[in-house]
Amino acid sequence: MRPSKRAPEELRKVTLERGVARYAEGSCLVTFGETRVLCTASLEERGPSWLRGSGKGWITAEYAMLPRATHERNRREVNAGKPSGRTQEIQRLIGRSLRAVVNLPAIGERQIVIDCDVLQADGGTRTASITGAWVALHECFTWMRSRSIISVDPMRDHVAAVSCGIHKGTPILDLDYAEDSAAETDANFVITGSGGIVEVQGTAEVTPFSEEEFLGLLRLAKSGVAQLVALQKQAVG
Amino acid sequence: MRPSKRAPEELRKVTLERGVARYAEGSCLVTFGETRVLCTASLEERGPSWLRGSGKGWITAEYAMLPRATHERNRREVNAGKPSGRTQEIQRLIGRSLRAVVNLPAIGERQIVIDCDVLQADGGTRTASITGAWVALHECFTWMRSRSIISVDPMRDHVAAVSCGIHKGTPILDLDYAEDSAAETDANFVITGSGGIVEVQGTAEVTPFSEEEFLGLLRLAKSGVAQLVALQKQAVG
């Protein structure tokens, strides 16, 4: 029995609420159980200087946690003077994941900045961020089309993410914080609506894992992402 | 007529919601119209080293805005490597305001960190922060008493804050962003439940103001704070 009492292949309750930030071009409040992330998409007409003349747009992401999103208060990264290695890893992952399903030339030479701010953290903040950011980005594209800034929808597919792990020998889906701490292996999967793999990151916390175990995790992830994509469809429908 | 159509002495709709952060010892989501601030209070058994042996506790505050809390996206301060001067001014003000109504020795040699994170900004974020932080701090003291960490309530009085300004020659209360941009004079008042003044900050944006004008603002502020204190009483009642 996993700590959360859920079945191995059972997601937490997931909600995706659009339009939660009054000023942003797109936004989504995503929850995976007690994990809550506010995602916004901001259109910037002036992107980085290297975009000029490239004929395409760019999507970048930033990620942060409120200091008391967690059980113990964390120091604000601004007071350390720089984002931590973990933060940088996550924001690079979010950016890559979204770019993989976007037709960048269709955006024009503009930049869209995704902000994922974790209001409450109970495990899986990076995968929740990707899943919610897709909705915010979709809303931003709709906003742009309604103002004729772009004529074609740049979104080529859905993308969503979920974590999996091996807990007492059993592969389980969508780990909360307690499960993550107890798992032998931790993997994050970013998968598109059509089932293509965009990112795989697997780490053995204690003992190395086998190919079979890894495939077990991948199968769980695919079924989890399929459910998340269905929720994204509802959210933007 | 003021831009918001409110009467000169009319507050925006203000809400104070307690218990919104699962892990914090105290929390409050405060809204003043479209301005929304999440305030948490975190108890730290180990305060700064200079507390040791002092026989008293300390309350400090940190303040930040989500990048897309505003009309235009702001750069995260972590990427500039340090909090701005404005941020530092505000967090010092929040800390001083709360300490003015707390019996610090009654906390023991502990520190309570107040975090005020602005989710959406439509003017008056610092005054909303102080008003909401008082509720979070109150909840934290209740939590401490319920666990017998302290025996006496360290809270000596309410404290709340509100902005006032002169708009086209008329003193008005609780300015939103549009009003703040148009006002000739901008003042923030931090006042206790018993009507004592804790902080006064008045700035002439364009033309200096007179003693009479300043007194007009102070009177508006006192009436506004009285209403805010009543809402605080409801919130913690």
Place this chain on the structure above:
Amino acid sequence: MRPSKRAPEELRKVTLERGVARYAEGSCLVTFGETRVLCTASLEERGPSWLRGSGKGWITAEYAMLPRATHERNRREVNAGKPSGRTQEIQRLIGRSLRAVVNLPAIGERQIVIDCDVLQADGGTRTASITGAWVALHECFTWMRSRSIISVDPMRDHVAAVSCGIHKGTPILDLDYAEDSAAETDANFVITGSGGIVEVQGTAEVTPFSEEEFLGLLRLAKSGVAQLVALQKQAVG
């Protein structure tokens, strides 16, 4: 009896010496008793980029203390990598105070940088800085007019500043360091030559203060500033 033996409404000996920095366009060494601040005004033909096309000029200020201006040596802020919150508050205050009495379009699209460096600190360094900076700025405008860089005097009024406090229940003017440490309430007033209030900052160190107490401080400040303005007139006459 106040610690300095002065009468409650008595300023320290104040001197304002012009022309003390050989290379600056304007300069003033200001002393308030043992507090000594060197103020310079530097004309920069190229201001910040946002000035271009605005049709007006800008005045900004920087403030610092020599490490051994004080009883105990302070760490240089450069070694902390950034100015402290207190330093930033003070330099923002000096800049706002001067801009309030200057006709910015009359400067043209130029920037004047005021540097206030505290050589010795015995309380009231920010108010001494503002009072002396006005003289340095005046000298800078005279220099500019003598070279026909500008044709109209941009200075619209005097501005000076003074601190007040409540010590053992009595309002007192122009606190030195010992008095400041002992005062219950501390307030800084920035007031123009014609008596308009530019900035008011009042803080209750221990117990909140009443409207009447605050008005008592404001009256002291007005009389103090009137004396400071008379000294400024002598200094630039």
Place this chain on the structure above:
Amino acid sequence: MRPSKRAPEELRKVTLERGVARYAEGSCLVTFGETRVLCTASLEERGPSWLRGSGKGWITAEYAMLPRATHERNRREVNAGKPSGRTQEIQRLIGRSLRAVVNLPAIGERQIVIDCDVLQADGGTRTASITGAWVALHECFTWMRSRSIISVDPMRDHVAAVSCGIHKGTPILDLDYAEDSAAETDANFVITGSGGIVEVQGTAEVTPFSEEEFLGLLRLAKSGVAQLVALQKQAVG
């Protein structure tokens, strides 16, 4: 045909030279073709403060590139004031990979710092670093045992790493820089001597990949790591 003319499953020429740093407790110069990394292992009797009382040791890693290791000169990270996100990702990966095959309590409450400095970069610097760092760490443990600092060998297994990618639809092993730039998918595998997977990181640069493609890469990686482990055995034999 792949750009390097190698067969799809063919490694570059790999060398592992021990004892190359006179002062370090362990060292290895590793080359994968034109990629050259100097790895050292430094024993520190005083580890981070959280080690004290934990009853175990720690292995951490740092990674950097000489500015002209690459085709175009890179700015030194010290001049940016902080390591880049990429650098932090890599050094976290190296540390985790080594810790996965070490019996940490057998080290005692000491820290071993692995430094991987890239002298020349032609793709695969992170995987070469892990492969070489294992040899440096092995030499460090031998040094410690020869001085009776530890009595049991803390090394539980080999660990090595290799990159794989899909180039024009074909899975290929050990990509050089030109191949990495041209590949559709890029994956890094960290695998133990006994074939367990420690880390998997796969990224679709352009189009998502399928489960079958991913398994193809994993098989290549396993065969590559087996060869690398054989070379490690020779190097420390």
Place this chain on the structure above:
Amino acid sequence: MRPSKRAPEELRKVTLERGVARYAEGSCLVTFGETRVLCTASLEERGPSWLRGSGKGWITAEYAMLPRATHERNRREVNAGKPSGRTQEIQRLIGRSLRAVVNLPAIGERQIVIDCDVLQADGGTRTASITGAWVALHECFTWMRSRSIISVDPMRDHVAAVSCGIHKGTPILDLDYAEDSAAETDANFVITGSGGIVEVQGTAEVTPFSEEEFLGLLRLAKSGVAQLVALQKQAVG
């Protein structure tokens, strides 16, 4: 003829005024012509941690320029986040020069911090700093002996410094800013009261110099330092 019209071996007017900083244990305002440096000596009972148990004291120095000490205003180093390379070179030089004439064990395990703040700069600020700092340090030792903190005078000799250069082929002493800009070679000499050389730094700005030229500079420096030492004796006499 040199730009300043002085004879080649002629110092500028040099003054050394003691006791200029009310709170410091030692201080000296040194002028070399238009160059003005405020030097203070601050006794710190707690030196750096590596002093503990060493049985000796330490002398360290910090150096800075006011932003408008120069013809053009310089940016404050605090805004760059770190002292420049030039600043660090100078403060290391001042510290080494003073330590060379001090009996460090006679200070006890204390640190004395020398601050040299350039109020006005017309060339030779580092050599003026050393010359004035010796006087401030002497005053500090006198202060310590008068309070019986130390019983023996730790000062073993005088030390002073002067710059020399080759201008149109002629060696000249004590260059002002205009001369320094025009000189082919620039050298700084730190020499004791008994004529021993503590530091020599010579740099060919344009063309390398010969041994003979260098010896010419050294002779000028010795005569200049002898005069400076005589002035130091008067100052502390």
Place this chain on the structure above:
Amino acid sequence: MRPSKRAPEELRKVTLERGVARYAEGSCLVTFGETRVLCTASLEERGPSWLRGSGKGWITAEYAMLPRATHERNRREVNAGKPSGRTQEIQRLIGRSLRAVVNLPAIGERQIVIDCDVLQADGGTRTASITGAWVALHECFTWMRSRSIISVDPMRDHVAAVSCGIHKGTPILDLDYAEDSAAETDANFVITGSGGIVEVQGTAEVTPFSEEEFLGLLRLAKSGVAQLVALQKQAVG
């Protein structure tokens, strides 16, 4: 007898190996005994902005040590956020030394960046860096001429550097780390192929030195540099 058993005027074994970095326009691995420095020269078509319109080129240098180049591991400077004062002193010295023998207008408005990375440190790293950097720069100029980027050789002379010191009263040449730690006086000389002095830096570690002692060091340095220049000729011949 000196610690290294060498004769007082005897250099360590010195080697200069060209062409060691595949991608750099010029490179040299220089060894002085156990001291090993990798020097590269990188041509940058775009130099700093102040070069534009100046009609000349620039040569700048950067210097760093691998963390475990030394007996004890050093912290990476990137983790301190800035290069140390020592590092900055050395990189400024390397740049000045090379510029003194280069005809800067002959380079055109380009910048050449010299990187000196110390792989192993046993004293004399800055002098080894200068000596090796000259070879890397020479190779870079040859590369530029072979591609007709420049038509005239900008190199006007050789330049090399060596350290000298006084050990137990005897002047000795080319100190290793143990000798440097034991020497009373330490001096670095940068001298051209034709015997002109470019830089002299002498420091009395303990007791001041006399003119005669200094001349003794200078003579040793001249003979040492003559040998180093002969080795440079072989290396580039």
